[in-house]
Amino acid sequence: xxxxxxxxxxxxxxxxxxxxxxxxxxxxxxxxxxxxxxxxxxxxxxxxxxxxxxxxxxxxxxxxxxxxxxxxxxxxxxxxxxxxxxxxxxxxxxxxxxxxxxxxxxxxxxxxxxxxxxxxxxxxxxxxxxxxxxxxxxxxxxxxxxxxxxxxxxxxxxxxxxxxxxxxxxxxxxxxxxxxxxxxxxxxxxxxxxxxxxxxxxxxxxxxxxxxxxxxxxxxxxxxxxxxxxxxxxxxxxxxxxxxxxxxxxxxxxxxxxxxx
Numbered sequence: 001x002x003x004x005x006x007x008x009x010x011x012x013x014x015x016x017x018x019x020x021x022x023x024x025x026x027x028x029x030x031x032x033x034x035x036x037x038x039x040x041x042x043x044x045x046x047x048x049x050x051x052x053x054x055x056x057x058x059x060x061x062x063x064x065x066x067x068x069x070x071x072x073x074x075x076x077x078x079x080x081x082x083x084x085x086x087x088x089x090x091x092x093x094x095x096x097x098x099x100x101x102x103x104x105x106x107x108x109x110x111x112x113x114x115x116x117x118x119x120x121x122x123x124x125x126x127x128x129x130x131x132x133x134x135x136x137x138x139x140x141x142x143x144x145x146x147x148x149x150x151x152x153x154x155x156x157x158x159x160x161x162x163x164x165x166x167x168x169x170x171x172x173x174x175x176x177x178x179x180x181x182x183x184x185x186x187x188x189x190x191x192x193x194x195x196x197x198x199x200x201x202x203x204x205x206x207x208x209x210x211x212x213x214x215x216x217x218x219x220x221x222x223x224x225x226x227x228x229x230x231x232x233x234x235x236x237x238x239x240x241x242x243x244x245x246x247x248x249x250x251x252x253x254x255x256x257x258x259x260x261x
Contacts, residue, residue: 005247009197012056019047024108034143037116038094045089052083057199058189060087064206067180068092072141073209074179076168076223078231079150080158080187087186087204088148096145098133098171119147121167130167134174141175151223158187158235164224169216172223178209181223183230185238188249198247203234 023044030036052058060083068091075092077084089095097113101122104110113120119136123129137147151168172179184204190197207226210219242249 077182096140185234
């Protein structure tokens with residue numbers, strides 16, 4: 001089983017990077033305007049989901065799509081893997097990720113981020129970085145965007161204790177729109193810092209939206225509780241599925257590694 005898993009993972013990684021390079025290159029004329037950039041990104045996301053299913057054996061299920069209200073909104077997603085980054089491109093037609101300013105400097109891909117209207121955080125601005133981020137996110141909303149933020153700031157292994165930052169509540173208070181929490185178990189199948197792709201059933205679940213207007217502290221506690229509770233449940237079911245299929249998961253990626261909220 002291990003050699004086959006290695007070969008399958010290698011095949012996916014090669015096909016993923018080849019497809020990404022080809023789509024980014026062929027789609028470069030679309031850099032002239034944001035709507036075209038987003039169409040290319042959505043197509044890329046759908047191609048990657050197809051490659052995950054056909055090459056890596058990972059089926060990605062989207063649950064709770066009915067919980068996504070129309071129009072501009074804030075999306076707060078658990079972040080375990082690169083998988084949700086590409087998958088959400090296929091769900092939200094007007095997405096705008098909150099990301100580090102440094103990513104805009106990546107050749108070609110950074111141009112897509114810039115021309116696509118992403119919300120870049122310039123950490124060199126110190127205390128002004130938060131207000132600049134809020135202003136950029138507000139501009140994205142005026143353009144009809146769904147602003148997507150990973151409230152823990154970086155990928156964390158499934159089962160790791162949560163580490164939510166205050167940037168999410170700042171955005172929520174500033175933007176005054178509904179927030180859709182997103183739970184997932186993607187890190188079980190596409191691990192961070194590993195080329196291995198474990199076949200199985202990954203789930204990305206959109207939870208009922210939180211209306212605007214809550215006090216920041218109340219919102220922060222509520223969104224964390226909802227995301228962590230749902231993600232832990234998905235983690236449990238995902239681990240059982242992997243165990244039934246005979247795949248071993250690193251010890252840090254277990255339900256007991258994270259406190260239940």
